[in-house]
Amino acid sequence: MEDFYPYPIQERPPDPKEVEAQEELKKFFEEKRERVFYSQQLLVMFEEKYYHWITSRALTNLIKSGVLRSETHPLTYSDDIKLIWNKSNRYYKRITKNIVKLVDEYSKPDITRAVGYQGENLVLRGFSRNRFILEDENTRKFRDKEWTETHHNLDFIFSRDLINYGVEVKNTLSYIDKDEFDIKIKICEYLGLRPVFVVRMLPKDWIDQLRKLGGFTLVLKYQFYPLSSGELVERVKSELGLPVSIIRDLEDGTMRRFLNWHDKNM
Secondary structure: OOOOOOOOOOOOOOOHHHHHHHHHHHHHHHHOOOOEEEHHHHHHHOOOOOOHHHHHHHHHHHHHOOOEEEEEEOOOOOOOEEEEEEOOOOOHHHHHHHHHHHHHHHOOHHHHHHHHHHHHHHHHHHHHHOOOEEEEEEEOEEOOEEOOOOOOOEEEEEEEOOEEEEEEEEOOOOOOOHHHHHHHHHHHHHHOOEEEEEEOOOOHHHHHHHHHOOOEEEEOOOEEOOHHHHHHHHHHHHHHOOOEEOOOOOOHHHHHHHHHHHHHOO
């Protein structure tokens, strides 16, 4: 389970957005003083206004200054989880126990694998329904070229109208790792593919970086679970307020965003 932003935080002058995030988080925890949250949950909740690393640094500063309190708890199937609450909350232990139990449940390896497969299956079905040809999957090869600089693969290679796409799918709450993001773009460049990322969420700066390189980001906003996970999804939504859902296929409007971009590049 990802906990706070996974990249090193360097010492730097105060970031105005970070200061703004701190003030908003202070107000948020005053209004929710009887609640307990975990770090990744908060990064997602505030991502419309702040990048995950901004919220992470703001939370770290508020904890260091004593405005908020936190505890780290072990998970059975993943990394430790950091719980955070208002310093005036005296009844956090029972709430903490319930959160850890639920996060542990959806962190089970069979659940995380199924969620990953569901994201890939939705993309495969969506592209196939729109007449994109699947050239290969889970591959680092295309035609007479093979990427050997690292062991990374692309999830899919699709083609249509003589345009070839390297497609990476990330059906996760957290951002894709930046190093991995850059490597996948390099693989596409080397293989002669246009890079496409289908993700729940991505920072706008990265989206702009990809656009300038001739690529496209299809942002889904939700993490999609398999059809059989209805009860778990309802609990994750109601108890944690996370953007999770169940769908059979990507909506036509979602694919239309990509198709419009594809048509412009023909």
